[in-house]
Amino acid sequence: MIIEPRIRGFICLTTHPKGCEQNVINQINYVKSKNNPSGTKKALIIGASTGFGLSSRITSAFGSGAATVGVYFEKPPAPGKPASAGWYNTAAFETQAHEAGLYAKSINGDAFSDEIKQKTIDLIKADLGQVDLVIYSLASPRRTNPKTGITHTSVLKPIGESFTNKTVDFHTGVVSEISINQATDEEIANTVAVMGGEDWQFWINDLKAAGVLADGALTIAYSYIGPSVTEKVYRKGTIGRAKDHLEATAKQISEQLKDINGKALVSVNKALVTQASSAIPVIPLYISLLYKIMKAEGTQEGCIEQIQRLFEQRLLTGGTIPTDAEGRVRVDDWEMNPEVQAQIAKLWPQATTETLPDLGDLKGYRTDFLNLFGFDVPGINYQEDVNEMVEIPGLV
Numbered sequence: 001m002i003i004e005p006r007i008r009g010f011i012c013l014t015t016h017p018k019g020c021e022q023n024v025i026n027q028i029n030y031v032k033s034k035n036n037p038s039g040t041k042k043a044l045i046i047g048a049s050t051g052f053g054l055s056s057r058i059t060s061a062f063g064s065g066a067a068t069v070g071v072y073f074e075k076p077p078a079p080g081k082p083a084s085a086g087w088y089n090t091a092a093f094e095t096q097a098h099e100a101g102l103y104a105k106s107i108n109g110d111a112f113s114d115e116i117k118q119k120t121i122d123l124i125k126a127d128l129g130q131v132d133l134v135i136y137s138l139a140s141p142r143r144t145n146p147k148t149g150i151t152h153t154s155v156l157k158p159i160g161e162s163f164t165n166k167t168v169d170f171h172t173g174v175v176s177e178i179s180i181n182q183a184t185d186e187e188i189a190n191t192v193a194v195m196g197g198e199d200w201q202f203w204i205n206d207l208k209a210a211g212v213l214a215d216g217a218l219t220i221a222y223s224y225i226g227p228s229v230t231e232k233v234y235r236k237g238t239i240g241r242a243k244d245h246l247e248a249t250a251k252q253i254s255e256q257l258k259d260i261n262g263k264a265l266v267s268v269n270k271a272l273v274t275q276a277s278s279a280i281p282v283i284p285l286y287i288s289l290l291y292k293i294m295k296a297e298g299t300q301e302g303c304i305e306q307i308q309r310l311f312e313q314r315l316l317t318g319g320t321i322p323t324d325a326e327g328r329v330r331v332d333d334w335e336m337n338p339e340v341q342a343q344i345a346k347l348w349p350q351a352t353t354e355t356l357p358d359l360g361d362l363k364g365y366r367t368d369f370l371n372l373f374g375f376d377v378p379g380i381n382y383q384e385d386v387n388e389m390v391e392i393p394g395l396v
């Protein structure tokens with residue numbers, strides 16, 4: 001079929017298999033072009049099909065030569081209906097990994113469930129014995145807690161008071177004011193239940209009890225802090241509470257893994273265009289200003305640049321892993337550079353529908369958004385007929 005983007009709000013209903021494949025190949029080539037530390041031999045990546053999780057899988061496999069098990073929740077294709085992007089990304093990754101002689105298998109299903117955790121443990125036991133790295137990179141609007149059966153839905157709201165600020169509709173470029181009412185206590189608790197550390201803790205409990213964590217195992221989850229302009233809706237809002245919980249969980253898990261010399265850490269990553277971040281108000285306007293500044297400075301990074309740097313310069317140096325005062329690993333250092341943030345603070349009040357095309361990088365935002373779904377990728381002929389019925393070679 002010939003596939004064109006069909007955009008509805010924060011999502012694109014269609015995806016392009018060839019474009020997704022090319023994105024993965026580009027990420028693999030980037031990793032191969034760098035100096036990569038060895039260290040990871042067998043990695044489990046939870047949330048492995050898009051964003052930071054996909055880049056973590058690629059970096060483990062093509063940087064350290066690791067065997068990888070990926071867990072994700074993606075929609076398979078049907079005749080005339082393309083799969084979700086993570087499906088095609090995973091198909092491309094596993095094809096490339098197998099060609100390179102690397103073990104790569106995956107499980108498609110709800111990572112929050114006990115059933116998928118058990119299936120993953122069974123696969124690790126059968127094929128790898130143990131894993132030495134567990135990446136936890138889920139982003140989801142809801143979670144069913146397997147112990148209670150309750151389904152929690154997250155919200156992106158401020159806490160304590162309502163909040164008004166600017167945002168941009170990145171499709172139309174229209175800058176407008178939005179107001180968001182403060183979250184209720186129940187909404188805060190539900191957001192923490194979805195995006196906090198409880199499920200990460202459940203995974204580690206089960207993996208450890210099953211004996212599939214190697215001596216010295218490392219587990220990493222991803223967090224975000226960001227600037228003062230997004231603070232009320234992000235770090236001091238409902239999602240920030242969830243991130244506080246995730247960061248506290250890292251400390252708890254580290255205690256729990258002491259007897260096997262293991263460790264849990266949170267890495268604070270940079271703001272990037274992903275399916276998850278496009279839906280957060282105010283963030284797209286911030287990102288479009290940030291991208292322009294960082295590109296001009298030569299410090300702009302995508303998911304793969306962030307994760308490759310995280311592995312090479314933070315996690316796998318062979319020395320002590322550097323952290324901030326709260327024990328977090330930081331690869332948001334270039335974003336949070338005071339000079340970069342001073343420019344954001346100066347540009348923020350000036351950004352309007354008329355000025356943003358000059359002040360910010362709306363074009364880069366839109367390209368990155370389309371790229372998530374395999375569109376607007378250089379070198380792809382979008383007039384060409386493509387096979388949407390792609391299979392994932394390592395799918396269990």
Ligand code: NAI
Binds near residue numbers: 138
């Ligand atoms: P993403 O949307 O690109 O990736 C989410 C992954 O989770 C996908 O592989 C998806 O299949 C999987 N997933 C979602 N629900 C699932 C379920 N029920 N069962 C199994 N798999 C499921 O998201 P992104 O942006 O890579 O986020 C990953 C982490 O990084 C999140 O914790 C996010 O808060 C954090 N982060 C994101 C930043 C950004 O700017 N995008 C910045 C810093 C941290």
Ligand code: NA
Binds near residue numbers: 048051053054137
């Ligand atoms: Na991810």
